[in-house]
Amino acid sequence: xxxxxxIISFLLFLPISSHAATLYLEPESxxxxxxxxxILTARVLTKGECINTIEAHLKFPTDFLEIKDxxxxxxxxxxxxxxxxxxxxxxxADFLGGIPGGYCGQIPGDPGESNxxxxxxxxxKTEALVYPPVSLGIEFSKxxxxxxxxxxxxxxxxxxxxxxxxxxxxxxxMPRQEWLQELEKDKxxxxxxxxxxxxxxxxxxxxxxxxxxxxxxxxxxDHYEVKEGKGEWLxxxxxxxxxxxxxxxxxxxxxxxxxxxxxxxxIIPSEKSKPFYQWIIIAILAMIIIIWLRKKLxxxxxxxxxxxxxx
Amino acid sequence: MTGKIVFKVFILALVIFAGLxxxxxxxxxxxxxxxxxxxxxxCVNQNEIIxxxxxxxxSNLDSQTCQSLGYNxxxxxxxxxxxxxxxxxxxxxxxxxxxxxGGYTPPSSTVILEGTAYPEATLTILKDGQIFVAGKKADxxxxxxxxxFGISSGVYTFGFRAKDKEWRESVVFNVTVTxxxxxxxMVSGILIPPTIELGKLSLKKGDILDIFGESSPxxxxxxxxxDASSTETIKRSLAEKDGVWLFSFDTSxxxxxxxxxxxxxxTSDGLESPFSKIVSFAIGKALLPGEGPEEEIPEEEIPExxxxxxxxxxxxxxxxxxxxxxxHWWDRYSAAADINKDGFVDLVDFSIMMxxxxx
Numbered sequence: 001x002x003x004x005x006x007i008i009s010f011l012l013f014l015p016i017s018s019h020a021a022t023l024y025l026e027p028e029s030x031x032x033x034x035x036x037x038x039i040l041t042a043r044v045l046t047k048g049e050c051i052n053t054i055e056a057h058l059k060f061p062t063d064f065l066e067i068k069d070x071x072x073x074x075x076x077x078x079x080x081x082x083x084x085x086x087x088x089x090x091x092x093a094d095f096l097g098g099i100p101g102g103y104c105g106q107i108p109g110d111p112g113e114s115n116x117x118x119x120x121x122x123x124x125k126t127e128a129l130v131y132p133p134v135s136l137g138i139e140f141s142k143x144x145x146x147x148x149x150x151x152x153x154x155x156x157x158x159x160x161x162x163x164x165x166x167x168x169x170x171x172x173x174m175p176r177q178e179w180l181q182e183l184e185k186d187k188x189x190x191x192x193x194x195x196x197x198x199x200x201x202x203x204x205x206x207x208x209x210x211x212x213x214x215x216x217x218x219x220x221x222d223h224y225e226v227k228e229g230k231g232e233w234l235x236x237x238x239x240x241x242x243x244x245x246x247x248x249x250x251x252x253x254x255x256x257x258x259x260x261x262x263x264x265x266x267i268i269p270s271e272k273s274k275p276f277y278q279w280i281i282i283a284i285l286a287m288i289i290i291i292w293l294r295k296k297l298x299x300x301x302x303x304x305x306x307x308x309x310x311x
Numbered sequence: 312m313t314g315k316i317v318f319k320v321f322i323l324a325l326v327i328f329a330g331l332x333x334x335x336x337x338x339x340x341x342x343x344x345x346x347x348x349x350x351x352x353x354c355v356n357q358n359e360i361i362x363x364x365x366x367x368x369x370s371n372l373d374s375q376t377c378q379s380l381g382y383n384x385x386x387x388x389x390x391x392x393x394x395x396x397x398x399x400x401x402x403x404x405x406x407x408x409x410x411x412x413g414g415y416t417p418p419s420s421t422v423i424l425e426g427t428a429y430p431e432a433t434l435t436i437l438k439d440g441q442i443f444v445a446g447k448k449a450d451x452x453x454x455x456x457x458x459x460f461g462i463s464s465g466v467y468t469f470g471f472r473a474k475d476k477e478w479r480e481s482v483v484f485n486v487t488v489t490x491x492x493x494x495x496x497m498v499s500g501i502l503i504p505p506t507i508e509l510g511k512l513s514l515k516k517g518d519i520l521d522i523f524g525e526s527s528p529x530x531x532x533x534x535x536x537x538d539a540s541s542t543e544t545i546k547r548s549l550a551e552k553d554g555v556w557l558f559s560f561d562t563s564x565x566x567x568x569x570x571x572x573x574x575x576x577x578t579s580d581g582l583e584s585p586f587s588k589i590v591s592f593a594i595g596k597a598l599l600p601g602e603g604p605e606e607e608i609p610e611e612e613i614p615e616x617x618x619x620x621x622x623x624x625x626x627x628x629x630x631x632x633x634x635x636x637x638x639h640w641w642d643r644y645s646a647a648a649d650i651n652k653d654g655f656v657d658l659v660d661f662s663i664m665m666x667x668x669x670x
Binding site for chain 1 (some may be wrong): 437439440441463464466468470482483484485486487488489491494496498585588589620623624631632634635636638640641645647648651654658659660661662663665666667668670
């Protein structure tokens, strides 16, 4: 019998108050040839301070580099205010999200780094001639923000550390495709999730809308699709305003990860608890039926008495 | 006779009307069914015999190959924990899992969470911000253990929220940890922050302020009282065997103004909790009844109201529904979703919501 057991204890975990968070990229430096793709991970160090919101903006040179995708897989961010987005024209990448209850840093004994924000997948362009090798910097923009988990949204002091990529001349016979390898390994669908139908006076003019959220621990959630009754699958995001407001049909939501694995959850609108006025209507109906039955009984008794007296 | 007919028609119309009202008004959405399946994998005995939930054992691969598991080729082997080792399997195209997460099931892991709250506390455990376990009871010493089987590998944030005997709730205490494939990860030494309450929210200088709550039995409480200029006064108290703690604070040392109070616990075995929820009080004429209206501080400005911040739909929970309302109003003005009342729904409102999150 052999089973690995990792024990992580908080005995050594004493928070140090510094009000500073470090945003950094990993690897700090690397060499790639033209035609290769690589993964740069954006991470955070909190030095024991608890944070709950991260707004990160990255800048990169567009002459030789392009972003192919941004993955949320294995991110500590569980609620995304804005899906990660990028512009290969402007050389920017942005992501914005938070951790409900906060993130207080890595704990001693943790078998992983557990501080990943996002994976940015870069490709080295093949169009331009590279000679001699060029060194390119990828940096966090100064407008990036990290907010403390203090109930007030206090900004943390940010220290940022970018990455330096050396682009080498020529194209290898077998170019490295780090992201493709991750996609090929990913056989696991996104995490199980729940969907909920809501109705709030302040949102969508009081109409019914869906809420859903999940994560994917490998390549990250790519997109969601919603199907109402026999309708088509439609690309969607939460909150999703329902097209069919009478809630008569089964609703399905499916989450796809970047590798194409999917997780489906369904919700069947069911009878809700009856409001007070419905109980009044039911009570009136019951009373009418009772009165009618009593009248009928009385009439029958009267008839029987009349028949007996006639006899 | 006509009266009888009119009465019968009236009754009939009433019945039809009521029937129609009931028919059109009784649909709503309440039940969700998750169609996911996760397999628990426990290695019972490494003896070439597949037992329990073992996928394989030594060289016994249960007649499985890389191809039968959905790969295109390569060599399948068995891990020491009796799970398939697919690292030598090859794939040429992504495999799409069927509805409900079917397809290949990877070796799953187990997480054991051990910690201390308050005696007989009721715990809620969150996984990545969503409620995962609700209503779990701590024992008479405040200890609790939760085992999560069949979890896939990855980075998880487990959150803990405790409700004490007086229904006071703690803030969420999060632990973020990496769970490797096919192993058991035990996280121990979790100390839930204490609950905290104040005897009064507004008082005269020199009044005695009772600060109290529940904590780990016989833990030492460090109570922090901070004024508007961030000057901090530290006081200490000790929790009883039943976890109840109380500190009577003489406010004669304070000047008029608002104060914030929070507390954290330290145990004799060296554990230290994060700080509790922040509660606030005010000292001075400003909040005393019968004083001039020009000095009255609007009630919404009293920070104590912060206990329900972010609960936009009034269900006493701050969860995905409230997050959706915030997203709906993002970067716009909404009286309903602008938590800090600065005229916009922005990052600060989101951060406050994250702090008060209940799942």
